[in-house]
Amino acid sequence: MSVIEKIISQLSNPGRDSLIPVLQAVQEEEGFISRESVIEIGKALDLPASKIYGVATFYNQFRFTPYGKWNIQVCRGTACHVKGSAALLSRIERELGIGAGETTKDGFFSIEIVSCIGACGLAPVIAVNGNFHARVTPDDVPVILKHYRSIQPEESKQ
Amino acid sequence: MIQIEVNNRQVEANKGELLLTAIRRAGIKVPTLCHFEGLPPSGACRLCVVEMDGRLAPSCATTVSEGMKCQTHSAKAVRARKTIIELLLADHPDDCLYCVRNGNCDLQTLAEEYGVRTRRYQGEKSSCHLDVSSPALERDPAKCILCGKCVRVCEEIQNVSAIDFVGRGSKTRIETAFNDGLNMSSCVFCGQCIKVCPTGALREKSSTKEVLEAIADPDKYVVVQHAPAISVSIGEAFGLKPGVECSGPLNGALRRIGFDKVFDTSFTADLTIMEEGAEFVSRFKNKGKLPMITSCSPGWVKYAEQFYPDMLDNLSSCKSPQQMMGAVIKNYFAEKSNIDPKKIFSVSVMPCIAKKFEVTRDEMLNDGVPDIDAVITTRELVRLMKMRGLDLNSIEPEPADNPLSLKTGAGKIFATSGGVMEAALRSAYFLLTGKELDSLDIKVVRGLEGRKEAKININGTEVGIAVVSGLKNASDLLDEIRAGRSDLHFIEIMACPGGCINGGGQPIGVTPEAVAARMKSLYSIDKNEKYRASHLNPDIQKLYKDYLGEPLGHKSHKLLHTHYAKRDVVK
Numbered sequence: 001m002s003v004i005e006k007i008i009s010q011l012s013n014p015g016r017d018s019l020i021p022v023l024q025a026v027q028e029e030e031g032f033i034s035r036e037s038v039i040e041i042g043k044a045l046d047l048p049a050s051k052i053y054g055v056a057t058f059y060n061q062f063r064f065t066p067y068g069k070w071n072i073q074v075c076r077g078t079a080c081h082v083k084g085s086a087a088l089l090s091r092i093e094r095e096l097g098i099g100a101g102e103t104t105k106d107g108f109f110s111i112e113i114v115s116c117i118g119a120c121g122l123a124p125v126i127a128v129n130g131n132f133h134a135r136v137t138p139d140d141v142p143v144i145l146k147h148y149r150s151i152q153p154e155e156s157k158q
Numbered sequence: 159m160i161q162i163e164v165n166n167r168q169v170e171a172n173k174g175e176l177l178l179t180a181i182r183r184a185g186i187k188v189p190t191l192c193h194f195e196g197l198p199p200s201g202a203c204r205l206c207v208v209e210m211d212g213r214l215a216p217s218c219a220t221t222v223s224e225g226m227k228c229q230t231h232s233a234k235a236v237r238a239r240k241t242i243i244e245l246l247l248a249d250h251p252d253d254c255l256y257c258v259r260n261g262n263c264d265l266q267t268l269a270e271e272y273g274v275r276t277r278r279y280q281g282e283k284s285s286c287h288l289d290v291s292s293p294a295l296e297r298d299p300a301k302c303i304l305c306g307k308c309v310r311v312c313e314e315i316q317n318v319s320a321i322d323f324v325g326r327g328s329k330t331r332i333e334t335a336f337n338d339g340l341n342m343s344s345c346v347f348c349g350q351c352i353k354v355c356p357t358g359a360l361r362e363k364s365s366t367k368e369v370l371e372a373i374a375d376p377d378k379y380v381v382v383q384h385a386p387a388i389s390v391s392i393g394e395a396f397g398l399k400p401g402v403e404c405s406g407p408l409n410g411a412l413r414r415i416g417f418d419k420v421f422d423t424s425f426t427a428d429l430t431i432m433e434e435g436a437e438f439v440s441r442f443k444n445k446g447k448l449p450m451i452t453s454c455s456p457g458w459v460k461y462a463e464q465f466y467p468d469m470l471d472n473l474s475s476c477k478s479p480q481q482m483m484g485a486v487i488k489n490y491f492a493e494k495s496n497i498d499p500k501k502i503f504s505v506s507v508m509p510c511i512a513k514k515f516e517v518t519r520d521e522m523l524n525d526g527v528p529d530i531d532a533v534i535t536t537r538e539l540v541r542l543m544k545m546r547g548l549d550l551n552s553i554e555p556e557p558a559d560n561p562l563s564l565k566t567g568a569g570k571i572f573a574t575s576g577g578v579m580e581a582a583l584r585s586a587y588f589l590l591t592g593k594e595l596d597s598l599d600i601k602v603v604r605g606l607e608g609r610k611e612a613k614i615n616i617n618g619t620e621v622g623i624a625v626v627s628g629l630k631n632a633s634d635l636l637d638e639i640r641a642g643r644s645d646l647h648f649i650e651i652m653a654c655p656g657g658c659i660n661g662g663g664q665p666i667g668v669t670p671e672a673v674a675a676r677m678k679s680l681y682s683i684d685k686n687e688k689y690r691a692s693h694l695n696p697d698i699q700k701l702y703k704d705y706l707g708e709p710l711g712h713k714s715h716k717l718l719h720t721h722y723a724k725r726d727v728v729k
């Protein structure tokens with residue numbers, strides 16, 4: 001049984017209305033929503049791929065590429081926003097040449113937007129595979145990225 | 159009937175109808191961008207707002223009630239509309255001069271009507287990519303105002319759902335799944351979305367440049383065919399009443415543009431009937447695969463390949479009249495006229511966008527030579543004519559060229575839903591009984607309804623027929639057959655609602671009344687033709703005698719028949 005078959009078999013009344021829970025479960029299980037998943041979900045719930053893609057892109061929580069080796073969570077909560085997280089995010093996006101929810105071609109970095117991660121006192125905050133970086137300015141970004149480029153995830157203390 | 163008050167005047171309204179409908183019936187113009195006649199309101203654009211008790215309400219989403227009062231053009235309503243238009247323009251390229259819809263664009267017209275003379279809002283323009291991936295249709299999301307009509311026609315009328323709203327907020331766009339582009343999507347290139355789009359965001363992939371280049375090339379022998387729907391539609395673009403038959407002036411115009419020969423696709427519609435009629439009779443007599451389904455609508459064929467691959471054996475193996483004409487030109491005509499087929503540049507004028515895709519199919523090459531080199535739509539021909547300063551009203555009628563133009567009434571009515579069926583029955587009856595039908599008018603298959611069904615008695619055998627147009631109607635019927643329905647023998651399917659007279663390549667802004675007028679015109683042409691059944695066409699008989707042999711024979715098989723295959727697309 002495929003992941004999606006399993007997820008759908010657990011629903012009491014699978015149908016078009018189950019789309020969002022199914023997408024959430026697939027992302028939970030596989031880390032992202034693949035093209036194959038969209039097509040398979042479409043067959044199972046009788047929904048066109050364009051509709052599923054449309055719904056999934058409406059919500060920030062879904063991603064369509066697997067996480068990179070280093071997943072950079074950028075907090076866009078209120079406190080971080082006030083302290084300039086928008087500029088920080090766009091600097092990270094520019095440095096990496098990808099947008100939020102995407103992964104670099106070499107698979108090294110991905111960017112994920114999160115809401116308040118409970119470290120408002122340190123705003124603006126980013127967390128790279130769980131390592132927190134406090135009061136990050138846009139100009140800190142190249143240094144931080146350089147650091148992670150030089151090490152493998154296993155070597156860092158999680 | 160109930161009474162409502164519009165702009166302080168009493169207006170009659172039908173119980174349960176939309177306020178917008180009542181207002182329009184009273185002759186008052188309230189603009190709309192997202193309103194889709196016949197589908198439930200979406201209320202997306204707010205352009206149709208009217209003032210009621212000091213509040214603004216969308217008239218397209220309000221049901222009338224007794225004594226309802228509204229002001230359609232109060233200062234408040236007009237200001238609201240103008241603001242909406244200005245906001246739309248803030249995120250719109252200043253591109254009118256270069257735009258395919260210049261002079262024929264709802265947004266442009268509204269900006270003019272509401273007196274927008276300055277740019278009040280400077281917005282950040284969304285950056286978008288042109289989608290030119292398909293052979294038939296181009297999308298320019300920068301000009302999209304997100305009215306959603308294309309999404310609705312694609313899903314609710316055509317049951318394709320190739321496109322949808324993607325993203326949210328200011329990043330919302332109309333996109334295919336995974337932003338793959340139309341070519342990878344399930345789009346069948348029916349072009350119905352182009353016809354409902356209020357702006358230049360959707361348009362055909364134009365081939366006028368190639369056509370003009372070929373005409374300018376002294377080494378090319380450039381021939382053109384025009385589909386039966388063109389002559390009853392093109393007049394509207396030159397101020398004529400809908401449905402006025404213009405074959406004569408059309409032939410003249412095409413010669414003036416510089417085509418060496420002008421042929422009438424109605425002739426190969428007759429040829430299609432000879433082959434398809436024979437195919438039906440053979441399937442019927444020899445217990446072949448039934449119901450047989452027509453295959454002249456390339457949007458429908460692509461739809462079948464994607465969504466009903468299990469039923470491809472039901473499709474007639476006949477090429478469409480366009481492709482038959484292409485094959486006949488580059489073989490029979492070339493041979494007869496002693497012209498090297500490689501020098502022939504064969505153009506077709508079609509009411510259809512999917513025809514542009516059809517000519518690119520591998521199966522439509524004959525020993526590496528394409529049957530047709532370029533397809534232009536009715537709209538593109540109008541542009542070419544205007545470019546050449548040609549006005550249909552002042553061109554003397556001319557006949558089309560022999561030997562590929564003599565048509566019957568049967569060939570002409572191919573342009574309407576029901577016409578292929580009627581034409582086929584006229585000849586199939588003859589093939590099965592050796593006699594002509596008592597009355598050639600088979601009225602049960604006529605009309606604009608999405609589905610028409612009948613039982614026809616041929617020599618004591620009851621033949622079940624169905625005619626559907628619009629792909630949602632088609633899929634509803636096919637689902638019944640998949641579920642076991644077995645009383646049908648012959649089905650006509652056209653992708654566009656109403657058939658080619660309402661094709662995706664036809665002039666923008668056609669009303670249902672105009673489509674009906676085109677249909678009426680076709681039947682009156684049919685009535686007045688000397689020959690009204692394809693097998694009676696003397697030039698068709700001659701073509702078989704001199705060249706093809708017999709229907710379904712060896713030559714026909716090579717030139718006039720094709721095959722289909724399951725098509726994997728993102729769907």
Ligand code: SF4
Pocket residue numbers: 250251252253254255257258259260261263264265266301357358359
């Ligand atoms: S879509 Fe309309 S408003 Fe926009 S550029 Fe074209 S003509 Fe002008």
Ligand code: SF4
Pocket residue numbers: 295308311312316318319320321344345346347348349350351352
């Ligand atoms: S051309 Fe037809 S199938 Fe393709 S997107 Fe438009 S409406 Fe849908």
Ligand code: SF4
Pocket residue numbers: 301302303304305306307308309332351354355356357359360
């Ligand atoms: S492409 Fe045209 S029809 Fe579709 S949403 Fe945009 S403006 Fe409306």
Ligand code: FES
Pocket residue numbers: 075076077078079080081115116117118119120121123124125
């Ligand atoms: S808002 Fe960013 S950590 Fe709370």
Ligand code: FES
Pocket residue numbers: 189190191192193200201202203204205206207216217218219
């Ligand atoms: S036409 Fe009424 S909201 Fe768009």
